[in-house]
Amino acid sequence: MGPATNYYVHRHTFGLYRGGRLSSLQLGWESWGTLNAERSNAVLLFTGLSPGAHAASSERDPDPGWWEDMIGPGKPIDTDRYFVLCVNSLGSCKGSTGPASINPETGRPWRLRFPELTIDDVARAARLVVDHLGIDHLAAVVGPSMGGLTALAWIKHFPNSTDRLALISTACSATPFAIAIRSLQREAIVTDRNFREGHYTEDDWPExxxxxxxxxGMISYRSASEWQDRFGRRHQDYFPATQFGMRFEVESYLESHARKFVGSFDPCCYLYLSRAMDLFDACDTDHGLRALFKRSFTGKALVLGVESDLLFPLWQQQDLAAALEAEEADVAFQALPSAKGHDAFLVDFDQFGPPIATWLE
Incomplete structure (x- = not known):
């Protein structure tokens, strides 16, 4: 957590969607721009699984954020016009209460004793910060990747609470392919000999x-065509070659990203949020996606995706746009030409920036 992170502490019992309870909770959040006197210019940004609330740099924290090129004065989400709020997800380990937090009843980290977490809980917890800031109605809700699931949960629980809704590289539920990838990720973590049913330590991390x-994750975030162009069959010389690996540049790419990630995100937080993504299904909510939109959203929608996305394939964004259009919402849908795969929304700003700017004008 950087110096720009603010903390809201909710000192009352928070009931979770599947029946668990937290006696209190903390939420980390950051903001950019100025909330106007009417408190009508707020844009709520939800994150993917692993990012924190630091979406962009600020005077308090000049380090670049995970959506640096998208948020700021004159940028697609223009902070000269809008007050942008990003809340770290409940269940994360970057400023908000989650499995890595201390259980007040035991004085030790929650780990696997944390109550079952859902995407609905992430959305409902974010509402606590919105209420804390005195915001009754949002100018826009923006949700990329897991954040799109959270945005759908938001309108489900808080109908017609926003004028605009952006669903970016996301879907109403996970595909079998996405579930399979995440199930293997979870299996890799829980079968690590250092995991010990969640009783790992800083010295014996399930690395x-x-x-x-x-x-x-990295394999599912990018596309085969990008890797063909980027790496080909070039050999690597960054890491010592091993008998059955580390010969090719693509292997060293995966290894360097994996090493950066280890220690930066708590394993149990990863497990809980990953499972929450798999369990979420807005398509079955309120007898279907169309019914959800009919009941909960009547504003201006934007749906974006790329053809090379393996994790949230383009047909899922097409389904979202079709459901919005069927309920006569003002919806703009664009299939953007990018080879960057699911990560395109994080790196291909020339493609994603203009439609977002147009949608907010």
Whole structure:
């Protein structure tokens, strides 16, 4: 957590969607721009699984954020016009209460004793910060990747609470392919000999499991065509070659990303949020996606995706746009030409920036 992170502490019992309870909770959040006198210019941004609330740099924290090129003065989400709020997800380990937090009843980390977490809980917890800031109605809700699931949960629980809704590289539920990838990631973590049913320590971190989980993630985040152009069959000289691996540049790419990830994200937090993504299904909510939109959203929608996305394939964004259009919402859908795969929304700003700017104008 950087110096720009603010913390809201909810000192009352928070009931979770599947029946668990937290006696209190903390939420980390950051903001950019100025909330106007009417408190009507707020844009709520939800994150993917692993990012924190630091979506962009600020005077308090000049380090680049995970959506640096998208948020700021004159940028697609223009902070000269909008007050942008990003809340770290409940269940994360970057400022908000989650499995890595201390259980007040035991004085030790929650780990696997944390109550079952859902995407609905992530959305409902974010509402606590929105209420804390005195915001009754949002100018926009923006949800990329897991954040799109959270945005759908938001309108489900808080109908017609926003004028605009952006669903980016996301879906109403996970495909079997996405579930399979995440199940393997979770299996890699829980079968690591250092996991010990969640009783790992800082000195005995389940590093191997986390490295493999991250590599599986990176494989699903990008596209085969990008890797063909980027790496080909070039050999690597960054890491010592091993008998059955580390010969090719693509292997060293995965290894370097895995090493950066280990230690930066708590394994149990990863497990809980990953499972929450698999369990979420807005398509079955309120007898179907169309019914959800009919009941909960009447504003201006934007749906974006790329053809090379393996994790949230383009047909899922097409389904979202079709459901919105069927309920006569004002919806703009674009299939963007990018080879960057699911990560395109994080790196291909020339493609994603213009439609987002147009949608907010």
């Amino acid at each position: 191997v499991g986390m490295r493999i989980a991250r590599k599986l």
